[in-house]
Each structure stands twice: as structure tokens, then as C-alpha cells.
Amino acid sequence: MLSIFSEADSDFDQRRPFWLPYNQVCLPIIHEGYLTEITEIGSKLNYYLLSSTCLLRLSQGSDFIETMAILKWKRVIPFTDNKELLKFGFKIGHSDNYKTFYVDNEEDLNRWIDKLSLVGIMDNIEKDYLIVNEIGRGSFATVFLAIDSTNGKKYAIKCFSKFELCNRKNGIKQLLTEIEIMRRLDHPNIVKLFKIYEDYDSVYLVLEYAEGGDLRKKLSICKRFSEADAIGLIQKLLKVVEYMRSLNIVHRDIKLENIFLVNSDSNNDFKLGDFGLASECENFLEGKCGSLGYVAPEILLGMKYSFNVDVFSVGVVFFSLIAGRIPFLGKTTNEIYNKNLNCNIQFNEKCWISINIQTICMIQNLTTKDPRLRSEAKHALRNQIFHKPQDESNYYSINLSPLSYLLTKTSNECHFVESQADHQFYLNELNIQVLYYSQLPQSTAITNSAIS
Structure with missing residues (x-):
């Protein structure tokens, strides 16, 4: 089955070349270094910067950013070629639109791939993770517990069937939106998306694992x-x-x-x-x-x-x-x-x-x-x-402002107001009847019988 990310990449602009003029919209740099790029006329050594969305190429012998490549939906494929003088490298792109880059040694390759995996789409998930067991199943995906093959860390891997994605209305669009949003999020109380993989049948999201369950x-x-x-x-x-x-x-x-x-x-x-x-x-x-x-x-x-x-x-x-x-x-x-x-x-x-x-x-x-x-x-x-x-014994005896609460007769609901302006909004804009309490009795349930 065709790559859904290849289609997403081409849908963005079918005429777009790999390298684009730099437009100064890239996010902070997450990695940098020298790469040998294979071109139509040979090879060229340049200095490159990697952001969370783009690969930036500097002009030779200067600090001027010459061009940029948007990596949003591009595949990243590392390789080792023992027959060539330059052995360690990676490809970025899709089908017939790949760019090939080489580095000096295996350590440099691992460093680049580690950072590129945060930006692009990876392949060969079986090489990087050991699937332990299924831990969840939803309407559109199955979640597995997995272990990183290199360091033994636990991750949750969310697996989507490409066949089901293609046959569900807006299935691919929803997945792409989910990925775009999760890549933007960085909060201690939000599950982190680490990597994305794709093979012939499936798409995999490598996620932060929370051991306590839901x-x-x-x-x-x-x-x-x-x-x-x-x-x-x-x-x-x-x-x-x-x-x-x-x-x-x-x-x-x-x-x-x-x-x-x-x-x-x-x-x-x-x-x-x-x-x-x-x-x-x-x-x-x-x-x-x-x-x-x-x-x-x-x-x-x-x-x-x-x-x-x-x-x-x-x-x-x-x-x-x-x-x-x-x-x-x-x-x-x-x-x-x-x-x-x-x-x-x-x-x-x-x-x-x-x-x-x-x-x-x-x-x-x-x-x-x-x-x-x-x-x-x-x-x-x-x-x-x-x-x-600080004194928790006083927690239940705090004096409340006369406008702290509004119990509405019309909707049997309780609302908070923080200012006279809010108070006027309730009265003038919404035209509701209210009852004011400067201090409510402790542990009184707000029910229909409480508001008559």
C-alpha cells in the first residue's frame, strides 16, 4: 500500500522541489553538523541545521542560510553501504524524490537519526522496538506496550491500519491532524509523541507510557x-x-x-x-x-x-x-x-x-x-x-464575597462571578433571576430542592 505520508507531502504542493528558499519561519535548532549531500553533478560538503520542522543548508564558507527543506511528512531511511568510501548515510524524501546524505562515521549517523526521528517519518519499527503485549484497543487504533531495543525503556505504540484509515471518512486527515497537534504539544501532563513509523500495512505512533493505567x-x-x-x-x-x-x-x-x-x-x-x-x-x-x-x-x-x-x-x-x-x-x-x-x-x-x-x-x-x-x-x-x-482547619470557614456565587432560579445552576462587570453581564445580557449568598452553609448540596 502506498505511503499516506507521501500523498500528504505531495498534496502540500506537488510542484514543490526538495530545497526551497529560506523564509525565516523555522523553530529553534535541535541539531547541526556537516553532511555530504549527493547532487546531480556529484557530492558537496555543507553545514546543515535541523529544526523541529526543517533542514536548513548553509552556503559554503559562510553562516548564511541558503535553502531549507520542509521535513514534515518525509521519510527518513538510514543505511550503511560497505562498498562505498562513504559508508554511513541516510535518505530523506519519498519514492523518486529522495535526497541522500552521508556522514563520517556511525556515531554521527546515530546522532543525526536520533534527531531526525523527531521530525520525519521512520521505517523498520521492528528493529527499534520489541512489542510486548496489547494494552488498549479503540475504534480506530490498537495500543501496544513496547520496549526500546537499545535502552530497555517502555513506550506505548499506537498502531493504525492503513487499510482502515483509507476506508474511513476523513481517516487519514484525522491522523495527520493528530500528529501535527501532538508534535506541537510540550506539557508535563500531556502524553508526549516521540516518533512516527510507517510500513506497508500500518502507521505507528511511539508515545510516552504511563504505567498507572487510565x-x-x-x-x-x-x-x-x-x-x-x-x-x-x-x-x-x-x-x-x-x-x-x-x-x-x-x-x-x-x-x-x-x-x-x-x-x-x-x-x-x-x-x-x-x-x-x-x-x-x-x-x-x-x-x-x-x-x-x-x-x-x-x-x-x-x-x-x-x-x-x-x-x-x-x-x-x-x-x-x-x-x-x-x-x-x-x-x-x-x-x-x-x-x-x-x-x-x-x-x-x-x-x-x-x-x-x-x-x-x-x-x-x-x-x-x-x-x-x-x-x-x-x-x-x-x-x-x-x-x-496554609491552615487547612480553616478551609471550610472562608468568608465569601457577596458576589462569589449566583444560584440561578431559571436553570437550577450555580455560577461564579469575579467582578461587578461579570455580575452585570448575568443580569443584563442573560436576563436571569439570581439569589445572592454572602456565605453558604457547609456541605449543602445544590439540587432542585435547594433552589425554589
């Missing part, structure tokens, strides 16, 4: 998280959402199964993974996607939506950690759909009796049906539940 598995063992552990994890997760927003990225599938604990003993040291539904977002997105039970109502309604769909999913995770279950349960898909759409979350189970009212109100706010009333991640992070006082 949060759904963790909850099946521990049943519930303590309030403190849940708050600690959600604080980090909101920071991840805010980080993605700073890069104009929406995940669109935040759920227990996509949050992986670094080890089994940790309750909030995690990695967010599975960016198969992620998308770049300048203003608004359209199209239904996500996992039922975690999806923001505006997606289910077919409305245009933005970054706050991830905030809604974080709120569902928050509820689930404390309750030990997702808030929208049902015997049929249609029942779950309707509960998810209506967002009528109840806090009348015994586990909520000891939970701080501020925590309950935060969950209500994050899962508000109307996205205009839902806090952005950066605003939610300012809430005092994420900034406990």
Missing part, C-alpha cells in the same frame, strides 16, 4: 477519590486545558479513559492522551464528536462551539472522581444522550454530604449547559478551592 481503571479499584485528591487532579487538568487553548487546540474527548496515571500509587500525577478528535480552533468549530456522557451540550445540539467544550468534560471528570461514576447514566444510549443534553446533575447521594459547597458549586459551574455561563479554564483556576490556605 482513571476509569483506577476508579474501578479505589471506587472514589478523596475531595483533596480530586481537586488536585482537576487543577492540573484545567491547566492543561488552558495550555491547549494558548495554542488554539481543543481536545474534544477528555474523559476518564483518556487520562493516564504515571504510576499506580499516584492519584493526580497523570498524562492526558488520545488526541484523535483534537482540532485547531481559531474562533469556532462545528461537527458532532466526543464520547457520550462527557460531551458539551452545544456539540450535541449541533451548535458552533469553542474551547469551553473541554471545560465541560473536565467538570464531568470532576464529578466522576468524587461520586465514583459519571453523572449521566442510563439503560439506553438515548437515555444517556438526553441526560447529557439536559445537564441536570444531582448531588443527593451520600458521598456528597461531606463535600465542601465550594467544590459542588465548581462542578456545577464547569458543567453548566449554557456555554456563555460556563467559566473558562483560566477563570476557574482562580477559584479558592484550588488555593487552600
Whole structure:
């Protein structure tokens, strides 16, 4: 089967030559050194710079960058040729459009390949990794535990069938988007993409491995998280959402199964993974996607939506950690759909009796049906539940501002306001009735009966 990356590379510009004029848009340099390039008229020794997207060629005898090659979807093939004077080298490109480079020795070759593997597409995954066993299976891919053949480190390898990608609507496009987004991400609580491989049948993503398993598995063992552990994890997760927003990225599938604990003993040291539904977002997105039970109502309604769909999913995770279950349960898909759409979350189970009212109100706010009333991640992070006082004995007796909370009669929801301007927005723009509380009673559940 043809390389899907070859097609992606040619689709970018079929007339594009390998070397292009330098346009000064490349990212920081990750490697540099001398290479002997094979040209149509012989060989030429030049100094090259490698960025996270491009290979840059300097003019001979100067520091002037002459040309650049975009490596985004190009294959990188190392080789050793014992018949030639120059033995160690690599090829970059596809089919009949390769460029060949040589280095002086095997050590130089290994250094170049180590860095090029972060930029291009590699082959021969069986040589580099030992597959141990299957650890996960989704709708579009299978995940395996693998060990690096050179250093014994563990990785998760996500395997996609090229046949299934080609036969699924937008399958290849979604994979390319997933790769592009993951290559941009660099955050301690996001699964890191290390390398990409392709062979005749499959595409492989070499990913950071989190040994603790996903949060759904963790909850099946521990049943519930303590309030403190849940708050600690959600604080980090909101920071991840805010980080993605700073890069104009929406995940669109935040759920227990996509949050992986670094080890089994940790309750909030995690990695967010599975960016198969992620998308770049300048203003608004359209199209239904996500996992039922975690999806923001505006997606289910077919409305245009933005970054706050991830905030809604974080709120569902928050509820689930404390309750030990997702808030929208049902015997049929249609029942779950309707509960998810209506967002009528109840806090009348015994586990909520000891939970701080501020925590309950935060969950209500994050899962508000109307996205205009839902806090952005950066605003939610300012809430005092994420900034406990040094004296934890005073945690439940903090004096609240008269505008700290709004309990709305019209929607049975709890919202946070941080300023008089926010207060006026609720009253004037949305025209809702509110009740003010300067201090709410401890451990009071926000339910329909609490707002009459």
C-alpha cells in the first residue's frame, strides 16, 4: 500500500522541489553538523541545521542560510553501504524524490537519526522496538506496550491500519491532524509523541507510557477519590486545558479513559492522551464528536462551539472522581444522550454530604449547559478551592464575597462571578433571576430542592 505520508507531502504542493528558499519561519535548532549531500553533478560538503520542522543548508564558507527543506511528512531511511568510501548515510524524501546524505562515521549517523526521528517519518519499527503485549484497543487504533531495543525503556505504540484509515471518512486527515497537534504539544501532563513509523500495512505512533493505567481503571479499584485528591487532579487538568487553548487546540474527548496515571500509587500525577478528535480552533468549530456522557451540550445540539467544550468534560471528570461514576447514566444510549443534553446533575447521594459547597458549586459551574455561563479554564483556576490556605482547619470557614456565587432560579445552576462587570453581564445580557449568598452553609448540596 502506498505511503499516506507521501500523498500528504505531495498534496502540500506537488510542484514543490526538495530545497526551497529560506523564509525565516523555522523553530529553534535541535541539531547541526556537516553532511555530504549527493547532487546531480556529484557530492558537496555543507553545514546543515535541523529544526523541529526543517533542514536548513548553509552556503559554503559562510553562516548564511541558503535553502531549507520542509521535513514534515518525509521519510527518513538510514543505511550503511560497505562498498562505498562513504559508508554511513541516510535518505530523506519519498519514492523518486529522495535526497541522500552521508556522514563520517556511525556515531554521527546515530546522532543525526536520533534527531531526525523527531521530525520525519521512520521505517523498520521492528528493529527499534520489541512489542510486548496489547494494552488498549479503540475504534480506530490498537495500543501496544513496547520496549526500546537499545535502552530497555517502555513506550506505548499506537498502531493504525492503513487499510482502515483509507476506508474511513476523513481517516487519514484525522491522523495527520493528530500528529501535527501532538508534535506541537510540550506539557508535563500531556502524553508526549516521540516518533512516527510507517510500513506497508500500518502507521505507528511511539508515545510516552504511563504505567498507572487510565482513571476509569483506577476508579474501578479505589471506587472514589478523596475531595483533596480530586481537586488536585482537576487543577492540573484545567491547566492543561488552558495550555491547549494558548495554542488554539481543543481536545474534544477528555474523559476518564483518556487520562493516564504515571504510576499506580499516584492519584493526580497523570498524562492526558488520545488526541484523535483534537482540532485547531481559531474562533469556532462545528461537527458532532466526543464520547457520550462527557460531551458539551452545544456539540450535541449541533451548535458552533469553542474551547469551553473541554471545560465541560473536565467538570464531568470532576464529578466522576468524587461520586465514583459519571453523572449521566442510563439503560439506553438515548437515555444517556438526553441526560447529557439536559445537564441536570444531582448531588443527593451520600458521598456528597461531606463535600465542601465550594467544590459542588465548581462542578456545577464547569458543567453548566449554557456555554456563555460556563467559566473558562483560566477563570476557574482562580477559584479558592484550588488555593487552600496554609491552615487547612480553616478551609471550610472562608468568608465569601457577596458576589462569589449566583444560584440561578431559571436553570437550577450555580455560577461564579469575579467582578461587578461579570455580575452585570448575568443580569443584563442573560436576563436571569439570581439569589445572592454572602456565605453558604457547609456541605449543602445544590439540587432542585435547594433552589425554589
